[in-house]
Amino acid sequence: LKTYLDCLPCILNQTLRAVRQTTANEDIQREVLNAVAAAIPLMHVDLRPPEIACEGYRLIRDITGDDDPYRKIKTAANKKALKLYPEIKNLVNQSECPLLTACKLAIAGNSIDHGPSLAAEVETVFESAVKTELAANDFIEFEDNIKNASLILYIGDNCGEIVFDRVLLEEIEKSTKAEIIFAVRGRPVINDVTESDAVETGVDKICKIISNGTDIPGTILKKCSPEFKQYYESADVVISKGQGNYESLEGEKGNIFFLLKAKCDLAARLLGVKVGDAVMKHQNLMG
Amino acid sequence: LKTYLDCLPCILNQTLRAVRQTTANEDIQREVLNAVAAAIPLMHVDLRPPEIACEGYRLIRDITGDDDPYRKIKTAANKKALKLYPEIKNLVNQSECPLLTACKLAIAGNSIDHGPSLAAEVETVFESAVKTELAANDFIEFEDNIKNASLILYIGDNCGEIVFDRVLLEEIEKSTKAEIIFAVRGRPVINDVTESDAVETGVDKICKIISNGTDIPGTILKKCSPEFKQYYESADVVISKGQGNYESLEGEKGNIFFLLKAKCDLAARLLGVKVGDAVMKHQNLMG
Numbered sequence: 001l002k003t004y005l006d007c008l009p010c011i012l013n014q015t016l017r018a019v020r021q022t023t024a025n026e027d028i029q030r031e032v033l034n035a036v037a038a039a040i041p042l043m044h045v046d047l048r049p050p051e052i053a054c055e056g057y058r059l060i061r062d063i064t065g066d067d068d069p070y071r072k073i074k075t076a077a078n079k080k081a082l083k084l085y086p087e088i089k090n091l092v093n094q095s096e097c098p099l100l101t102a103c104k105l106a107i108a109g110n111s112i113d114h115g116p117s118l119a120a121e122v123e124t125v126f127e128s129a130v131k132t133e134l135a136a137n138d139f140i141e142f143e144d145n146i147k148n149a150s151l152i153l154y155i156g157d158n159c160g161e162i163v164f165d166r167v168l169l170e171e172i173e174k175s176t177k178a179e180i181i182f183a184v185r186g187r188p189v190i191n192d193v194t195e196s197d198a199v200e201t202g203v204d205k206i207c208k209i210i211s212n213g214t215d216i217p218g219t220i221l222k223k224c225s226p227e228f229k230q231y232y233e234s235a236d237v238v239i240s241k242g243q244g245n246y247e248s249l250e251g252e253k254g255n256i257f258f259l260l261k262a263k264c265d266l267a268a269r270l271l272g273v274k275v276g277d278a279v280m281k282h283q284n285l286m287g
Numbered sequence: 288l289k290t291y292l293d294c295l296p297c298i299l300n301q302t303l304r305a306v307r308q309t310t311a312n313e314d315i316q317r318e319v320l321n322a323v324a325a326a327i328p329l330m331h332v333d334l335r336p337p338e339i340a341c342e343g344y345r346l347i348r349d350i351t352g353d354d355d356p357y358r359k360i361k362t363a364a365n366k367k368a369l370k371l372y373p374e375i376k377n378l379v380n381q382s383e384c385p386l387l388t389a390c391k392l393a394i395a396g397n398s399i400d401h402g403p404s405l406a407a408e409v410e411t412v413f414e415s416a417v418k419t420e421l422a423a424n425d426f427i428e429f430e431d432n433i434k435n436a437s438l439i440l441y442i443g444d445n446c447g448e449i450v451f452d453r454v455l456l457e458e459i460e461k462s463t464k465a466e467i468i469f470a471v472r473g474r475p476v477i478n479d480v481t482e483s484d485a486v487e488t489g490v491d492k493i494c495k496i497i498s499n500g501t502d503i504p505g506t507i508l509k510k511c512s513p514e515f516k517q518y519y520e521s522a523d524v525v526i527s528k529g530q531g532n533y534e535s536l537e538g539e540k541g542n543i544f545f546l547l548k549a550k551c552d553l554a555a556r557l558l559g560v561k562v563g564d565a566v567m568k569h570q571n572l573m574g
Binding site: 005006008009010012013016026029030033034037038040041045 | 292293295296297299300303313316317320321324325327328332
């Protein structure tokens with residue numbers, strides 16, 4: 001997904017939201033806003049949105065000196081979702097097709113985005129999610145691909161959401177003999193998962209955790225670590241969670257299933273869905 | 288209403304939308320976006336939002352050389368609304384309280400904002416508007432103030448909407464012996480009304496038209512022409528249409544009725560309503 005002009009004001013907005021999590025000092029908030037605004041003329045639209053957004057988050061770190069402003073929010077989201085874990089498992093186990101239900105819930109978990117609206121979302125979205133049909137639905141291919149895979153790379157997205165990912169990972173385990181790898185970001189950025197979140201939520205007990213080696217809120221292959229790239233290239237199925245990973249991997253080589261909530265007009269239009277829709281989309285490009 | 292940090296990304300977004308009306312050339316669009324982004328660090332939050340937004344629209348004019356990019360859209364909106372004039376009059380005449388119905392319709396007309404969503408809006412919003420209750424409702428005071436006024440200053444907002452204003456002006460005329468003045472912007476800015484729109488829609492047949500003397504999409508008193516200020520100070524009732532005028536006149540001296548649709552979180556919060564709500568709010572400050 002290329003960067004559209006619309007992405008630039010949106011990135012300014014996202015950065016403002018993020019710096020407010022770091023400090024209540026309006027002078028510092030303004031300083032960050034000014035720095036990101038001043039950087040906009042230098043942002044190349046041939047980069048993908050997460051690469052550009054990343055520059056804003058770096059400016060926040062530089063100006064505030066806080067390397068992980070969302071730490072408390074991330075841990076709270078993990079804890080809250082872990083409390084719901086038995087309920088989520090229950091929904092999956094009692095459903096007609098546990099793998100599909102786990103997919104739907106993992107996609108619903110992608111609603112858990114940074115910010116104060118978190119609390120309500122974790123508790124309320126997931127029950128209705130089971131009943132809602134996916135707007136783009138490549139589940140039959142997903143089920144078949146999972147079953148026959150030998151290496152599955154699952155790329156995580158947000159904290160809290162990772163508990164829903166764990167439930168899906170557990171269902172995938174039952175459906176395949178493949179080795180499963182779970183990928184996290186290399187450094188804290190917004191509320192994205194890093195290695196400590198995989199440990200906090202027990203995902204490290206189910207599968208191997210690797211880092212993408214970057215501080216980008218997405219998966220920009222050419223910037224990822226050699227280890228990550230090796231797994232990416234060896235995986236016969238990639239599961240990509242969330243819009244940041246979609247924006248990064250759309251159009252890239254590989255056998256990818258995108259599981260996400262469409263969060264802006266541009267992504268929704270490209271996916272052929274509406275904002276807020278739950279999406280499971282298959283993209284298999286030989287490159 | 289002071290400028291919040293949230294207003295700055297929003298202004299960047301508004302400017303992008305506006306330059307897209309002027310030209311399809313993405314290089315020019317980017318040039319405008321860059322110029323506005325670069326100007327953000329210089330924007331003072333002690334100015335009100337319309338004053339700041341105005342700087343963005345000036346940059347569009349400077350860079351594109353187009354003084355009135357919304358001219359076609361404005362004329363189309365006026366024509367479309369004029370076609371509906373008989374229907375609007377009918378709704379008013381058949382209602383139990385024509386003045387209240389005309390107010391509700393004039394507020395519904397405030398939904399007619401610039402952009403491609405216009406066509407649908409003019410035709411669809413107004414019928415349901417009559418049935419919807421106002422979220423903030425100072426109509427009893429409005430009716431009483433209108434009746435006893437001797438000079439009413441009605442400050443217009445958007446094209447298309449002005450036809451709904453005309454219907455309200457006609458109802459006000461029946462309810463008062465006051466002289467009525469209709470104020471427009473001094474120069475084209477977005478789809479705001481200027482003198483030619485008052486002529487196109489026949490508002491000049493009902494009352495005297497004055498200009499605020501500026502290119503600001505609002506009413507920043509200290510920047511308005513001496514003529515405008517004189518009328519403003521002499522008026523015993525001011526009717527202020529739309530959010531730009533509200534952002535300008537909130538907290539200012541005068542006996543003002545704000546008629547608007549709340550269009551962003553900040554204004555809605557300040558008004559104690561939700562985004563999209565129809566508002567008629569009285570503010571009477573002695574200064």
